Amino acid sequence: MHEEGVLIGGLRGTNPDGDDPYVLIQLADEDDHQDSELMDSYYVELCGQAASGYGGIKKIEVRSDCCHLVLNEAGRRMLGKDRDVCIAFEAPVTQAAVASSLERLVGRYGVPVTAS
Numbered sequence: 001m002h003e004e005g006v007l008i009g010g011l012r013g014t015n016p017d018g019d020d021p022y023v024l025i026q027l028a029d030e031d032d033h034q035d036s037e038l039m040d041s042y043y044v045e046l047c048g049q050a051a052s053g054y055g056g057i058k059k060i061e062v063r064s065d066c067c068h069l070v071l072n073e074a075g076r077r078m079l080g081k082d083r084d085v086c087i088a089f090e091a092p093v094t095q096a097a098v099a100s101s102l103e104r105l106v107g108r109y110g111v112p113v114t115a116s
Helices: 033-038 073-079 095-109
Strands: 006-012 022-028 043-046 052-054 057-062 066-071 085-088 113-115
Touching (some): 022 085
Parallel strands (some): 057 113
16 A cells, blocks of 8 residues: 555454454655654554564565564564564465565565565
8 A cells, every 4th residue: 555655565364362463564655854864664563553663574474374574683572572473364365466565665675575
């Protein structure tokens, strides 16, 4: 999605225990002087703003059943996780299309995105 100079990508999964997990990734699509001074990366939110921040993803693997976010140490601290994050898909997806969309958001920061 493209909204007011920001590219937004989101994935929502399912959780049998109730709350559905989601990950939201945002990127300003134009260089903004203020933005570049405050944060030089993409924004990540995991199930709410309490677990959010800039950067933190080492690589993304789009699988047939989920999107696996491999987090670096800073990302784990920022998102309050002791391991990587996997968002299960609710319905079948075209892996290449999902990977391509995510690549637009994080690729310029050296985060590899693969479809397997």
